[in-house]
Amino acid sequence: MPFCSTDVPRWQMFAADALMTHPGDIIAHAGMAVEHGRIMAVGPVDQLRSRFPEMAEQHFPGHILCPGFVNAHTHLELSFLRGKIPGPIAFPDWVLQLFAEMPQSSDAADVITNAVKNGVAECMRFGVTTVGDITRWPEFTRSALAGGPLRVVSFGEITALGKRRDFLQARLNAALNNQAAGEYVSIGVSPHAPYSVEGPALQQVVTAAESHQVPLAMHLAENIEEGAFLATLDGPLGRSWPFMQKLDILDEHVPRFVGGPIRWGRQYGLLADKNLKNKAGLRAIPIVLAHVNYADDAELKILADSGASVAWCPRTHTYFGHHRRGEHPWQKMLERSIPVCLATDSLASNPDLSLLHEARHVWQCHPQISPVVLMEMITTRPAQALGLSEHIGRLAAGFSADAVLLPLDPSTGTDSAAICAAMVHIAPEPAAVWVMGRQVK
Ligand SMILES: [Zn+2]
Numbered sequence: 001m002p003f004c005s006t007d008v009p010r011w012q013m014f015a016a017d018a019l020m021t022h023p024g025d026i027i028a029h030a031g032m033a034v035e036h037g038r039i040m041a042v043g044p045v046d047q048l049r050s051r052f053p054e055m056a057e058q059h060f061p062g063h064i065l066c067p068g069f070v071n072a073h074t075h076l077e078l079s080f081l082r083g084k085i086p087g088p089i090a091f092p093d094w095v096l097q098l099f100a101e102m103p104q105s106s107d108a109a110d111v112i113t114n115a116v117k118n119g120v121a122e123c124m125r126f127g128v129t130t131v132g133d134i135t136r137w138p139e140f141t142r143s144a145l146a147g148g149p150l151r152v153v154s155f156g157e158i159t160a161l162g163k164r165r166d167f168l169q170a171r172l173n174a175a176l177n178n179q180a181a182g183e184y185v186s187i188g189v190s191p192h193a194p195y196s197v198e199g200p201a202l203q204q205v206v207t208a209a210e211s212h213q214v215p216l217a218m219h220l221a222e223n224i225e226e227g228a229f230l231a232t233l234d235g236p237l238g239r240s241w242p243f244m245q246k247l248d249i250l251d252e253h254v255p256r257f258v259g260g261p262i263r264w265g266r267q268y269g270l271l272a273d274k275n276l277k278n279k280a281g282l283r284a285i286p287i288v289l290a291h292v293n294y295a296d297d298a299e300l301k302i303l304a305d306s307g308a309s310v311a312w313c314p315r316t317h318t319y320f321g322h323h324r325r326g327e328h329p330w331q332k333m334l335e336r337s338i339p340v341c342l343a344t345d346s347l348a349s350n351p352d353l354s355l356l357h358e359a360r361h362v363w364q365c366h367p368q369i370s371p372v373v374l375m376e377m378i379t380t381r382p383a384q385a386l387g388l389s390e391h392i393g394r395l396a397a398g399f400s401a402d403a404v405l406l407p408l409d410p411s412t413g414t415d416s417a418a419i420c421a422a423m424v425h426i427a428p429e430p431a432a433v434w435v436m437g438r439q440v441k
Contacts, residue, residue: 013034016031016064019395020416037437072309074134077115091223127429129151156188158171159196175187188209195237230258231257233256271303293328294325297332342382401437
């Protein structure tokens with residue numbers, strides 16, 4: 001994805017009471033010098049002024065400049081469903097309601113395009129400058145996103161199960177279509193979930209993603225019933241599900257698998273051991289697993305060995321009542337160095353697309369978590385999950401000037417833990433937002 005920009009002033013300097021290069025590193029009275037949307041230098045304002053004396057400067061007292069927030073898992077096209085399906089609700093029932101609300105094919109282009117635009121506006125409002133966006137309608141969403149202002153990794157969604165397994169190639173082609181790729185949009189693929197993509201199809205999608213070197217996202221271990229479905233094709237996500245009965249796609253050729261969705265993912269190449277892959281000379285692609293609400297110790301080891309990232313969606317976790325079956329294993333994931341980030345999922349299961357609200361929700365439920373880690377979960381970690389860790393998620397030389405300006409009480413001081421705690425506790429709306437040096441709010 002190119003990150004240069006031509007319609008912003010060639011030189012710009014932004015300065016504030018503090019600048020967060022990343023959540024563990026905050027510089028007092030600092031700024032960033034930007035050329036064509038890319039950061040040339042960050043540091044104390046006095047140093048920048050003497051190094052770049054001719055540069056036009058915007059100064060923001062009472063504020064801190066932070067990296068733009070990164071949402072590794074959402075579905076912008078579902079933004080028309082905000083508040084339409086009240087929670088808490090069981091996941092299988094939610095899917096039934098979701099599909100009842102879907103637009104008819106004659107309306108789909110307008111409904112989906114408007115939903116994407118509203119979702120983008122919501123991201124801008126809350127300082128989210130990059131998203132990993134899952135789309136069933138890449139032909140509509142990507143053209144709506146191509147002109148910005150949001151940076152998007154657009155994961156084309158693929159379902160291929162039972163009697164519909166032959167749809168695989170057409171869906172894969174649509175997902176891999178890169179006509180809309182450019183300054184703002186890059187493409188990825190998203191095999192949907194263990195109850196909508198059968199194992200051999202998953203293997204083909206992984207192989208295609210590796211050969212095209214594009215990132216891959218998948219809903220995995222979101223529901224505890226996935227294991228029963230894989231083993232027997234039965235249960236609340238299988239033959240007992242009115243949605244599956246209506247689809248009428250299960251047949252005797254769907255392979256059964258005993259051992260749960262994470263071992264299934266390993267079996268079909270999604271969660272291969274990263275060291276074995278490296279030894280075989282295969283280049284790893286970024287893999288984002290949405291949710292992973294259920295994982296035991298052995299499964300966590302498989303995840304850790306794979307190098308895949310986890311997009312934990314805490315408010316959606318609550319909306320579907322997963323907390324009643326136990327806590328999300330985020331803490332064990334952190335202990336095992338599994339890259340965990342925070343994400344919102346869609347407005348069909350979450351009240352808004354604010355990552356700071358997501359972080360505040362986590363902190364309210366788990367006050368022992370470090371606020372620095374929480375801020376990493378919405379900046380550096382999701383940037384890594386999407387394969388963009390050399391471009392976004394930090395304010396540092398060589399990175400894109402994707403930044404948010406947040407109010408900062410002077411009494412907070414400049415200690416990174418104190419500032420991150422204030423950000424998470426207050427969850428302020430940004431006063432300004434830039435993507436590639438362009439002000440978008
Ligand atoms: Zn999702």
